[in-house]
Amino acid sequence: MKLYLDTANLQEIKEIAQWGVLDGVTTNPTLISREEGDYRKILKEICDVVKGPVSGEVLSLKSDEMVAEARELSKISEHIVVKIPCTVDGLKATRILSQEGIRVNMTLIFSANQAILAAKAGASFISPFVGRLDDIANPGIEVIKDILEILNNYDFSSQLIFASVRHPEHVRQAAILGTHIVTMPYRVFSLMIKHPLTDIGIERFLNDWKKR
Numbered sequence: 001m002k003l004y005l006d007t008a009n010l011q012e013i014k015e016i017a018q019w020g021v022l023d024g025v026t027t028n029p030t031l032i033s034r035e036e037g038d039y040r041k042i043l044k045e046i047c048d049v050v051k052g053p054v055s056g057e058v059l060s061l062k063s064d065e066m067v068a069e070a071r072e073l074s075k076i077s078e079h080i081v082v083k084i085p086c087t088v089d090g091l092k093a094t095r096i097l098s099q100e101g102i103r104v105n106m107t108l109i110f111s112a113n114q115a116i117l118a119a120k121a122g123a124s125f126i127s128p129f130v131g132r133l134d135d136i137a138n139p140g141i142e143v144i145k146d147i148l149e150i151l152n153n154y155d156f157s158s159q160l161i162f163a164s165v166r167h168p169e170h171v172r173q174a175a176i177l178g179t180h181i182v183t184m185p186y187r188v189f190s191l192m193i194k195h196p197l198t199d200i201g202i203e204r205f206l207n208d209w210k211k212r
């Protein structure tokens with residue numbers, strides 16, 4: 001199971017990388033907009049820290065422009081994966097880019113049917129947004145189950161990224177189902193390590209040791 005950080009904040013990335021559990025990073029235009037500086041420079045700095053797949057999203061909506069943008073982004077580092085939205089133009093661009101060996105993370109996926117098309121177009125990664133589906137009372141986990149089964153049925157090579165993670169329970173659910181990758185915000189990584197009984201246990205051990 002691979003764990004990605006869903007952020008463009010370098011401090012957060014450096015900290016989780018130091019934990020020794022970080023496999024990759026996903027960004028999106030919203031996350032990049034929160035950071036100071038040039039988009040390409042931010043992605044380069046992230047790639048220098050992570051040494052795993054780093055997703056950077058195109059802003060164009062037309063397939064030929066997406067392809068041109070993706071080619072430029074992919075020059076930043078060998079770690080760059082280009083995020084392309086799940087639209088007809090996105091599919092066309094994904095087919096061209098995957099044939100050129102540029103890895104695509106097809107994003108903004110909300111249904112199994114969209115995932116089928118993304119896999120057929122050659123997307124290396126498929127990102128269903130579970131939290132945003134949950135937000136509209138449409139259980140995102142059901143889409144994850146369907147996509148995992150479909151990828152398995154046909155031996156597609158695309159890897160599933162459980163995205164739009166809201167809480168550690170999403171991570172547990174992803175792991176139980178065998179989801180390849182989970183991308184989560186820094187806050188969820190921090191919550192995963194916490195357990196009150198761990199803190200109480202440490203305090204008790206140290207107090208007992210002092211009494212010796």
Ligand code: E4P
Nearest residue numbers: 006026027028132163164165
């Ligand atoms: C994934 O690649 C996206 O960047 C992200 O998970 C979106 O999450 P959000 O719904 O919290 O914005």
